Amino acid sequence: MTRSPLEVKELSVAYQKKPVLRHISFEIPEGKLIGIVGPNGAGKSTLIKSTLGLIPKLSGDVQIYGKPYKQQRHLIGYVPQRESVDWDFPTNALDVVMMGTYGKLGWFRRPGKLEKKIAMECLDKVGMADFADRQISQLSGGQQQRVFLARALAQDAQLYFMDEPFVGVDAATEKAIIALLNDLKSEGKTVLVVHHDLATVPEYFDWVLMLNVELIGIGPTAEVFTAEMLQRTYGGKLTILKHNQTENTMILS
Structure with missing residues (x-):
């Protein structure tokens, strides 16, 4: 029996006693591109960070291919939000990407010619x-x-978490990113992406996870990304906008 790449049970997180995630439970299938959507403050980034053990949980359990995260760290790639990175740190692009190979090297080996070759390919x-x-x-x-996407590629993971990878990039980079995500999917990888542009959700993602402190819905995009579910997730006034010749439900705040 194939285990789910990610299974979350009764996950709750709070900041200064204020609930940010409340009783989140779900599991996802392998080999899918999964968009995580919801309004500002819905807990999207918190979901990723708590899943990866970067922030503490109030309660709940996270399993990566049926085992705790600490045992499966080598199977995971992570692209953080750009604004969370110290871009003034004195290092070049190649060195950043080579950091992605450290997990497989262990503590006592330094990256060599092979790791540099992998980093350049990425x-x-x-x-x-x-x-x-x-x-x-x-x-x-x-x-x-x-560069951060290349670092994630160098990790050669099975499960990827990407926190707003399309924010602040030009159209060419966005196109390159989605092509890369589809390449990962074709290799059987699973990718979860925090995403804000609702118009592109049906085009980009096989599955969607809709979040607003609580889990509103999760499943195939065609089934879950509906006007009713958007209303429950965002509230506000709904309108229909056209994107790439298809009609998609959008939010007007």
Whole structure:
């Protein structure tokens, strides 16, 4: 029996006694692109961070392929929000990507020629090979995001968490990112993405997780991403906007 890449049971998180996530339970299938959507303050980034043990849980259990996160860390790739990264740290793009190989090296081995080769291949996949020696502080927002995607690729994970990878990037970078996500899916990888642009949800994601402190719904996008579920998730006034010749439900605040 194949275990779910991610199973969350009764997860609750609070900041200064204020509930941010309340009794979240779900599991996801393997080999899907899954969008995490919800209004500001819904707990989307908190869901990722608590799942990865980056912030404490009040309660609940998280299983990665049937085992606790600490035992499965080597199976996970993570792309944080850009604003959470210290871009003034004195390092170049190649070194950032090589950090993605550390999990498989262990504590006592330093990256060598093989790891550098892997890092360069990953930079090439995201169109950043020519910027390998460039300091990360000298890169544009879209270029920085591509470097962090390359680092995640270098981890050679099975389950990826990406926190708002499309924010602050140009159209070309967004197109490159979604192509990369589809490549990962074609390799049987599972990818969870915090996403804000509701118009592109049906185009980009196989599944959607709709969140507003509590889990509103999760499942195939065609079944879950509906006007009724959006109303429950966001409230507010709904309108229909066209995107790429299809009609998608959107929110007007």
